[in-house]
Structures are given as C-alpha cells and as structure tokens.
Amino acid sequence: MRKSYFRKLACMAMLLTILLAYQNYTSRGKESFPDVKFIMASSGVNRSDFDPNTLDETQWQKLGFSEKQVSTILKYKEIVGGQFISKQQLKKCYAISEEKFAELKPYILLPEDDGKEKFLSRRFEKKTITIPGKFNPDRFLANDWIKMGFSERQAAALLKYKNYLGGSFISKEKFKECFIISPENYARLEPYLQLPEKVSGTIAASHAKSSNIRYRPFDPNTLNADGWKALGFSEKQATTIINYRDRNLRGSFKTPEDLQKCFVISPEKFEELKPYITITIKEEIRRQETDFSKTDLNTISFKQLLEFGLDERSAASIIGFRRKLGGFVNKQQILDTYNIDKDLVQKLISICFLDTSGVQKYTLTDAPEEWLKNHPYFKYSADKIIFYRITYPDDKKIWKFLKLKPEYEEKMRLYIK
Incomplete structure (x- = not known):
C-alpha cells in the first residue's frame, strides 16, 4: 500500500511538471496587453479651442450629439437670446448630459459664469425715453417717436392708434389708454403733452374745427366710406360703420339713435353729428x-x-x-x-296673426316614428313612446308611463289631437 501511494504521488508530480512546462512553452513570444487609452475622434472643430456660438448642426453632430439633441441645443440657444454667455448657461441645456459637459468643458471658449448678471441686466433693462420738451403728439411722425426712444413697432402702433381715434389723440386721457404707453412712461410724458386733460363736448367741437370738418345734412343710409371719412372718421372706423349698417341693421339706420349704438361713434361725436342727420322715408316705403x-x-x-x-x-x-x-x-x-x-x-x-289650421297633429299611438324622433318636443321621449304603445295602445296609459315634467308635457300636448 505504501508503494502504491508513493507511485500515485510521483505520477501526480510528473503531470504537474509537464503542464507547467507546456504553459511556459505556449506563452513564450506573446506581448503583454497594453494600457487602454481613448483618443477623441477628429472633427471639424478644434476641441482645444471652440466657441459653441459658432457651431452649426454638422459640427455639433461631430461632437457626438444626435440630430434631435442638436436641434434642442440650437432651440435653447435661441431661447437664451441667440448666444451662450457662459459655460454654466450651456450646462443647463438638458440635451447635454453631465458626463458630456465634463468632457467638453475644458475646450469651451466661454467664461465660467462671468458676464451673466451683466447680460441679463442689459437684456431686461427698460429703455428710457428722451423728452425734448413740450410737444403735441398729434404732429409726431414715426421718426419722431423713434428719436424719443420708442421702437419702430411701437411708433407704428402709436400712429395706428391715433388714426383709430380719428387722426388725433384728442386728450391726455385718450393718449394714456394706448397700450404702448406704460404707466411709468406716461408719468414722465404727461407734463409735456400739449393736450387737454379729458374729452368733452367743447373739446370735441374744437377738435372738429381744427380738422376743418364742415358738417352738412347727410343721410347715414346712403353715405359711403369717403363720406364717413369726410365727417372725421378714419378709414377703419368708416368701414366699421358701414358693416354695422349693412350687416347688423340690414342696410339702414331706422333712427339717429341707431347710429349712436355703433361703438366707434363716441357720445361726443354723435352729439356733433345729430343735428345734421336726416334719415329718408325710404325705409317706411319699403315696409309698406x-x-x-x-x-x-x-x-x-x-x-x-x-x-x-x-x-x-x-x-x-x-x-x-x-x-x-x-x-x-x-x-x-x-x-x-x-x-x-x-x-x-x-x-x-x-x-301679425297666427293660423294653426295647417299644423299637423297626431295621437301618441298613431304618430309616425320619424315624426316623433325629429320633433323638438318629442324626440327625447320617442323611444319610450314607441315601446309603450306596442303593449298599451292607449294615450292615457302612455302619458302615465312617461312620467314627464309638467312643462314638457304641456309643450308636447300642443301637437296631440
């Protein structure tokens, strides 16, 4: 047994020696696995020196972003004012992950957070207006408003509002109502406005004289756009009055008070026009x-x-x-x-009188199904009526089963024999 035991040990030792020798032989000449170093893919953008404000869609994609991500980044750029002002601002774009931003950060040619406060204050800073002195806004053209500090769009809106009022702001009160004029700007402008405080009949009359309007008797039912403009209305107001006459009043004013109901005619203007309004008897003849x-x-x-x-x-x-x-x-x-x-x-x-002899009436038992389903008073109960009359061909029982509210039943009985 001892001999057999030692033989087994000897065989095992020899086997291990052979395996070790074979391993050394087969691994000879192989090189060790080198350290992995990731190299950034080359792109049209110099990673060591690039400004995200100058990149187009292709260059953003070469940085490793998808088309959708690029679209989001460019939209975000427009939202923040058309350019990125700092790395922190760029980082807030949700299309750029934390890992991706950390990778790009050393190469971004933007300050960390410098200038942000300055930019925001510059962006949201309210424009101040320059007042040359006392002035009449009725005489101002677009360039005059722009020189004062208003934008081109605001200047156009001011002129449009003046035309809407009939070619004049009329009073400080009306001038203040223009949505372009903020409360702060109006407070600054108010002492310099050469306009009366409020609109009154006297002021409106003087305004009419200053506009060289000569009133003559006129028929509002025959007046065209030029005729209304000659009375001191703007083109838009004239169109509104004509549409009100033709659409709302079916082509004619019946009384001077109908003219007053048109919203573009102020009470003061109506009082000026009223003595000159002459409505012909055409309407009376037509009614005959x-x-x-x-x-x-x-x-x-x-x-x-x-x-x-x-x-x-x-x-x-x-x-x-x-x-x-x-x-x-x-x-x-x-x-x-x-x-x-x-x-x-x-x-x-x-x-007018009412003749009901031609009105068709039925009983609940013989009323056509189509009539029941289409009649305004019966259509909501039509299916019940059709169902009950199969078993109970008696109007009294059907009324009992319907259990309607008194007011509904009263309307329905108008068309029952």
Missing part, C-alpha cells in the same frame, strides 16, 4: 311692401322677416324652428326661439 297685419306667422317668409327689420340670424332661427315643429301653435313658441331679437319679435307677433 308687406302688410304685416295680414301676414300669418306660419307662412311669413325669410325675406319678409328681414323686411320687418330682423337680421339674418334671427330670421333663420325662426324659420328653422318653425320647420322642425311643423308650424307654430301659439305665439309664445316664437319668443322661445334661440338667437333672436326678442324686443323686435315681440313687436312682430303683436302685429
């Missing part, structure tokens, strides 16, 4: 084309409603509602119509 006392509300036409004075919207609503109902049963239904001038319609129904 239809004798409304002999007109049935269930047959009155769209054109006749316009002739009476209703606008297109009101007339269309009445005709449409009447068609859906199959005819009016009482005059109150007309007043329930949406989008109408109720005062004018009240006057209409007090003049």
Whole structure:
C-alpha cells in the first residue's frame, strides 16, 4: 500500500511538471496587453479651442450629439437670446448630459459664469425715453417717436392708434389708454403733452374745427366710406360703420339713435353729428311692401322677416324652428326661439296673426316614428313612446308611463289631437 501511494504521488508530480512546462512553452513570444487609452475622434472643430456660438448642426453632430439633441441645443440657444454667455448657461441645456459637459468643458471658449448678471441686466433693462420738451403728439411722425426712444413697432402702433381715434389723440386721457404707453412712461410724458386733460363736448367741437370738418345734412343710409371719412372718421372706423349698417341693421339706420349704438361713434361725436342727420322715408316705403297685419306667422317668409327689420340670424332661427315643429301653435313658441331679437319679435307677433289650421297633429299611438324622433318636443321621449304603445295602445296609459315634467308635457300636448 505504501508503494502504491508513493507511485500515485510521483505520477501526480510528473503531470504537474509537464503542464507547467507546456504553459511556459505556449506563452513564450506573446506581448503583454497594453494600457487602454481613448483618443477623441477628429472633427471639424478644434476641441482645444471652440466657441459653441459658432457651431452649426454638422459640427455639433461631430461632437457626438444626435440630430434631435442638436436641434434642442440650437432651440435653447435661441431661447437664451441667440448666444451662450457662459459655460454654466450651456450646462443647463438638458440635451447635454453631465458626463458630456465634463468632457467638453475644458475646450469651451466661454467664461465660467462671468458676464451673466451683466447680460441679463442689459437684456431686461427698460429703455428710457428722451423728452425734448413740450410737444403735441398729434404732429409726431414715426421718426419722431423713434428719436424719443420708442421702437419702430411701437411708433407704428402709436400712429395706428391715433388714426383709430380719428387722426388725433384728442386728450391726455385718450393718449394714456394706448397700450404702448406704460404707466411709468406716461408719468414722465404727461407734463409735456400739449393736450387737454379729458374729452368733452367743447373739446370735441374744437377738435372738429381744427380738422376743418364742415358738417352738412347727410343721410347715414346712403353715405359711403369717403363720406364717413369726410365727417372725421378714419378709414377703419368708416368701414366699421358701414358693416354695422349693412350687416347688423340690414342696410339702414331706422333712427339717429341707431347710429349712436355703433361703438366707434363716441357720445361726443354723435352729439356733433345729430343735428345734421336726416334719415329718408325710404325705409317706411319699403315696409309698406308687406302688410304685416295680414301676414300669418306660419307662412311669413325669410325675406319678409328681414323686411320687418330682423337680421339674418334671427330670421333663420325662426324659420328653422318653425320647420322642425311643423308650424307654430301659439305665439309664445316664437319668443322661445334661440338667437333672436326678442324686443323686435315681440313687436312682430303683436302685429301679425297666427293660423294653426295647417299644423299637423297626431295621437301618441298613431304618430309616425320619424315624426316623433325629429320633433323638438318629442324626440327625447320617442323611444319610450314607441315601446309603450306596442303593449298599451292607449294615450292615457302612455302619458302615465312617461312620467314627464309638467312643462314638457304641456309643450308636447300642443301637437296631440
């Protein structure tokens, strides 16, 4: 046993010796693995000296950013004012990770955080205006406002506002209402404005005289844009008045007070115009084309409603509602119509009569399904009516099962035999 044990040990030692010799033999001549050194890929941008404000899309991509990241960086650049002012500002762009920023930071030609406060204060600094002395803003042109310190856009807005007022700011109060004039700037300008404090009838009259307006009797229903401009209105105001007449009043002012309702005509201006307003009897003659006392509300036409004075919207609503109902049963239904001038319609129904003989009526058991589903008063209960009348062909029982609110049932019964 001892001999056998020593033989096994000897065999194992020889095997290990052979393995070690083989390993030394096979590893001979191999070089050791060198240290890994990462080298930055060459690009069109000198990493040791680049300004992020001068890079285009291609150069940002060569720095290792995707198209989407580049787009985000360029948008961020526009948001901060068109250029990066510091490394810290660039770092805030969420498209640039912490690791990527740390890699690029030594090569960025921007201060760490210097100039940020100065830049922001310069960017948000309020422009100061220079007042040459007392002046009349009505005589200022765009260049005069720009020289005072306003931008070109602000100067254009001031002139547009003056034209909107009729070619003059009229008063300090009106001048202050211009949204371009901040409270701070108005406080500085106010002592130098050669304008009256507030608008009054006397001031408006003097303004009219200064504009060389000569009032003569005129008919507002026949006046064109040039005619309104001759009365002292701007082109925009003249267009507004004509549109108000043609669209809202269906082509004519009925009374001088209708003219006063147009929002571009101030109370002071209306008082000036009022003595010269002469509305012809054309409207009265036109109304005589239809004798409304002999007109049935269930047959009155769209054109006749316009002739009476209703606008297109009101007339269309009445005709449409009447068609859906199959005819009016009482005059109150007309007043329930949406989008109408109720005062004018009240006057209409007090003049016209209502003939209900042509209105189709049914019982709940024999009413056509299509009629039930389309009628404004029945359509919400149509399915229940159709269901109940299959089992109970009796109107009284159907009314009982419907369990409607009294006001709804009252309307529905208008069209029931």
